Amino acid sequence: MLAVAQGGGKAVTAPDAVTPTTSPIARPTSSLPPADELLALLDGRRLSPAQRRIAHYLLENLPEVAFLSSMELAERVGVSQPSVTRFAAALGFSGYPELRAALRPIALRAPEQGFRGEQLAGNELHSALASDQANLEALHKYAADPARLARLGSDLAGSEPLSVIGLRMSAPIASYFAYGAARIHPDVRAIDTPGSPAHEALLQAKAAGGTWLVAFVLPRYSAESVVVLQNARELGLKTAVVTDVPLVPFAHLADVLLPVGVGSRSVFDSHAAPMAFAALLLQALADAAPERTQERLEAYEALAETRGFYVK
Incomplete structure (x- = not known):
């Protein structure tokens, strides 16, 4: 479930968090095909x-x-x-x-x-899909205790502005979350450029009354994202960090650590489960302020209809 760091200390992970385990040195097991x-x-x-x-x-x-x-x-x-x-x-x-x-x-x-190479390649494709399926199944642990996700949604809904960051391979999920959040939240600020622009954006968000930063930091972990997390802590912003496993080197920088499995069986990581989790987090954000959500969604639909945003 949610891993919460109290008082700026190291994040403490609930016992039911799913953590992939790998031995320091891989050794094949001859009993397997x-x-x-x-x-x-x-x-x-x-x-x-x-x-x-x-x-x-x-x-x-x-x-x-x-x-x-x-x-x-x-x-x-x-x-x-x-x-x-x-x-x-x-x-x-x-x-x-x-x-x-x-x-x-x-x-x-x-x-x-x-055993033939073609057979193994086919097995690998099946294995990649099975890995994604397992990661998606693991998300049921969040749904099994919705109160924790609801509390986080309430905290994020109350942060005006709400900052969101995701760099490198994490950028598409952060963009999806920020786009959806902007439909239901009055002031969402997406940070997609590292370095001084990111630090300036956080400083401005803090000065405007923002209290939370949502960060997507998936492997390979962007060093620039970790620097932004450090800056957020120095500014007094709280951080909700979506990553792949609880034991990440930047866990101590997260007030709420949200581990979601990433598929690693393909040339590039599959973010099927993190994308699904981003949708769950958006739902929690929407449910935290239902009247505001409804009002903003209706206003957006009216604008979309007037301006012809979508093909009919």
Whole structure:
């Protein structure tokens, strides 16, 4: 559920928060089928797009990759050799040779069980969708105790102006939330530029009476977003931070930490669950001030009808 930091301290996560668990060093489990064994090796790892390209190549060409050098693998994938080394480290191995040694038993068992690259690639697509489905199912924990989300919605509704930030890959969800919030809240200020413009926007929001900042900080975590969170705390603004897991390095900067799972099985993260959660948060914001919400929505619909905003 909601992870709340009291008095500016570290965020405390409720026991029912869902946290992905990965061991420091990944080791395949030979009891699994080869396809699932390889997917388990990659599961839950925060990989860069270049590293995910390597992972996809590995998934489609395991019998070959398990006997390639790091330089040969880099040439086949079209990345640099250091990228291959960093990929192995991201999986928890001391280097590429150790990763290759772990892959060889899987590759050698694959022919016995009719394992083919095409089959594994297909499994990976199913696995990516299954990961999103699991993250969406986990959102039921928020719905199971709506009072906590309602309290946050009330706090956000009372903040005039209400600031919203999301940078880099988090920007689309922040934009969606800010757009929806502006339909039902009188003063929503979206911050989409880091550096001095962000700091100026927070200062102006604070001076105008704002009390809350909603921040979307999803992996890979934007360093600029963390700086903005630090500035918000210095200004005395409270922060509601939507991220992927409770144990993030900036948890102490959140007054309310909202962990929502992110799908990491594709080249780029899937934000299906965070987007759905943004809709839940908008609902809580709307429900906190129902009369204002209705008035603003009716005014917007009248304007949209008059100006022809939408195709009929």
